[in-house]
Amino acid sequence: MKKRALITGVTGQDGSYLAEFLLEKDYEVYGLRRRTSTPNYENVARIKDRIKWISGDLTDLASLIEAVRLSDPDEVYNLAAQSYVAASWPQPLLTGQITAVAVTNMLEAVRIMKPGCRFYQASSSEMFGKVQETPQCETTPFYPRSPYGVAKVYGHWITVNYRESFNMFACSGILFNHESPRRGIEFVTRKVTDAVSRIKLGLQNELRMGNIDSLRDWGFAGDYVKAMWLMLQQDYADDYVISTGEMHSVRELLEVAFSYVGLDYRDYVVIDQEFVRPAEVDLLLGDCSKAKQKLGWELEVGFNELIQMMVDQDLLRVESELRAVEHLKLPI
Numbered sequence: 001m002k003k004r005a006l007i008t009g010v011t012g013q014d015g016s017y018l019a020e021f022l023l024e025k026d027y028e029v030y031g032l033r034r035r036t037s038t039p040n041y042e043n044v045a046r047i048k049d050r051i052k053w054i055s056g057d058l059t060d061l062a063s064l065i066e067a068v069r070l071s072d073p074d075e076v077y078n079l080a081a082q083s084y085v086a087a088s089w090p091q092p093l094l095t096g097q098i099t100a101v102a103v104t105n106m107l108e109a110v111r112i113m114k115p116g117c118r119f120y121q122a123s124s125s126e127m128f129g130k131v132q133e134t135p136q137c138e139t140t141p142f143y144p145r146s147p148y149g150v151a152k153v154y155g156h157w158i159t160v161n162y163r164e165s166f167n168m169f170a171c172s173g174i175l176f177n178h179e180s181p182r183r184g185i186e187f188v189t190r191k192v193t194d195a196v197s198r199i200k201l202g203l204q205n206e207l208r209m210g211n212i213d214s215l216r217d218w219g220f221a222g223d224y225v226k227a228m229w230l231m232l233q234q235d236y237a238d239d240y241v242i243s244t245g246e247m248h249s250v251r252e253l254l255e256v257a258f259s260y261v262g263l264d265y266r267d268y269v270v271i272d273q274e275f276v277r278p279a280e281v282d283l284l285l286g287d288c289s290k291a292k293q294k295l296g297w298e299l300e301v302g303f304n305e306l307i308q309m310m311v312d313q314d315l316l317r318v319e320s321e322l323r324a325v326e327h328l329k330l331p332i
Contacts, residue, residue, distance in 0.1 A: 084187070
């Protein structure tokens with residue numbers, strides 16, 4: 001019998017890489033999708049027909065119960081969230097409903113319909129916020145600095161609570177920043193690599209940024225989804241930090257991306273206070289030694305390779321857009 005997995009947020013960056021990974025392992029993959037007039041399948045275009053789609057909404061417990069009934073999963077990966085940190089200040093209630101309370105809905109659906117299945121919750125390094133120690137590990141106290149971070153703390157602790165209250169196999173992966181060519185354009189890494197491509201091809205003159213001295217621990221999303229799966233293959237449920245153990249500034253991100261195409265970021269980057277967060281997270285650096293020792297998890301893609309991969313993909317995409325526009329031009 002094939003294993004069955006239900007993924008929320010399957011069309012996002014992490015969900016798409018995880019779905020590909022599980023399909024390669026011969027899983028039946030079920031994807032929860034919210035009914036919209038214009039669904040976006042860009043990230044899963046290559047595997048869309050191999051995913052079994054179920055309609056549901058994280059704010060609607062009844063639809064989640066039905067999704068678990070239909071999929072009858074061995075593993076549930078709860079990746080869906082309002083995950084853009086900057087949007088959590090103007091939309092704190094929405095962030096709380098989707099990123100926090102909806103985790104309880106998903107856990108309840110599993111507890112009611114399939115309490116023996118294994119559950120993964122996508123926690124975040126943003127929970128550490130104003131860090132209380134460096135590097136951050138599984139026992140580091142949380143001090144979130146955004147409504148998003150606060151919501152993720154709730155989701156994390158409610159997962160722990162269900163594990164301890166109902167003896168459910170429920171894990172949280174505290175993932176540090178992880179990027180890829182599939183990252184949303186609003187996130188800083190894709191904002192940079194997209195702008196680099198457009199500047200290189202003469203379509204953009206400048207890139208407006210906020211605090212470029214903040215420090216982050218950036219890895220490749222394709223590596224990180226393997227850690228999610230490994231957590232659910234263990235004998236006992238536990239929580240794990242997933243990170244690279246390396247810290248890079250936004251300024252360094254700019255240097256790597258611009259220099260890769262032969263440009264100097266200082267000629268194009270403009271600091272704009274509009275992009276400075278109300279409460280900044282100055283640095284994040286993860287200690288993933290527990291994941292390496294207990295899960296046997298290892299990184300494959302380094303920082304420079306990751307950023308160059310993203311620039312390459314954005315260049316191909318923007319060049320394709322240019323060719324399409326040229327093709328549509330009519331002769332005078």
